[in-house]
Amino acid sequence: KAGVTQTPRYLIKTRGQQVTLSCSPISGHRSVSWYQQTPGQGLQFLFEYFSETQRNKGNFPGRFSGRQFSNSRSEMNVSTLELGDSALYLCASTPGLAGAYEQYFGPGTRLTVT
Amino acid sequence: GENVEQHPSTLSVQEGDSAVIKCTYSDSASNYFPWYKQELGKRPQLIIDIRSNVGEKKDQRIAVTLNKTAKHFSLHITETQPEDSAVYFCPPGGGADGLTFGKGTHLIIQP
Numbered sequence: 088k089a090g091v092t093q094t095p096r097y098l099i100k101t102r103g104q105q106v107t108l109s110c111s112p113i114s115g116h117r118s119v120s121w122y123q124q125t126p127g128q129g130l131q132f133l134f135e136y137f138s139e140t141q142r143n144k145g146n147f148p149g150r151f152s153g154r155q156f157s158n159s160r161s162e163m164n165v166s167t168l169e170l171g172d173s174a175l176y177l178c179a180s181t182p183g184l185a186g187a188y189e190q191y192f193g194p195g196t197r198l199t200v201t
Numbered sequence: 202g203e204n205v206e207q208h209p210s211t212l213s214v215q216e217g218d219s220a221v222i223k224c225t226y227s228d229s230a231s232n233y234f235p236w237y238k239q240e241l242g243k244r245p246q247l248i249i250d251i252r253s254n255v256g257e258k259k260d261q262r263i264a265v266t267l268n269k270t271a272k273h274f275s276l277h278i279t280e281t282q283p284e285d286s287a288v289y290f291c292p293p294g295g296g297a298d299g300l301t302f303g304k305g306t307h308l309i310i311q312p
Contacts (some may be wrong), residue, residue, distance in 0.1 A: 120299060129304030130245070130290060143299035177244065188233045188294035192244035 088113055091180050091193035099199045105166040108196045112159050112180030118142070119161040120190065121153060124175040136161050137183045165198075173200045203228040203301045207291060213309040220281055222306045224291035225273045232295035234267055234274045239305070240287045249276070253295075278308075286310045 092111045100106050112119050121133040132145040136155035155161045165172055175197050179190035204227040214220045235250035251258045251265045258265050267274040288307050292300035
């Protein structure tokens with residue numbers, strides 16, 4: 088099976104702009120989670136989508152939003168970018184079944200805000 | 202939500218020695234206890250996990266032990282090798298919230 092893929096891999100944006108990141112899960116996986124990774128804060132949970140519905144949400148401002156499509160692909164959007172949003176954004180997929188907790192991570196999107 | 206603390210935040214050991222990382226959690230509903238390894242420039246990957254009905258699990262040089270009463274679980278690595286150098290995360294699962302990975306533990310293997 089193909090692994091989790093993310094596009095784009097690298098992105099440079101200017102403060103105030105918005106950005107959309109994409110994640111394609113492993114075939115058959117219905118849950119997609121998003122994480123922000125920075126040197127200072129580690130790996131922080133943003134949100135999880137399952138069957139096109141947000142199932143869990145982390146402690147991030149409303150500028151961070153996401154959605155999931157019927158084919159389980161997910162997008163994450165950040166509006167009004169700030170310098171502090173520079174980070175590696177990782178998505179991970181799981182089958183979404185009860186007890187199937189292993190997260191399969193994508194390679195990440197490196198976002199730089201200038 | 203779940204509070205996860207790892208100790209130590211950085212661990213430096215001589216190659217060939219053992220390393221132990223401890224993870225303390227707060228959500229008593231957690232019933233799944235994994236350890237992820239993230240090498241520099243790579244994605245996190247699951248290396249070992251344990252369910253709440255088991256106290257210990259071993260896989261070659263790595264093992265995980267669980268103390269559910271005290272709400273902590275630990276990663277044990279024996280005969281450490283340079284390729285063990287990485288950041289290790291312990292996000293408990295099975296609770297109501299999403300997984301809490303936190304800041305992890307930087308393990309440095311000194312040659």
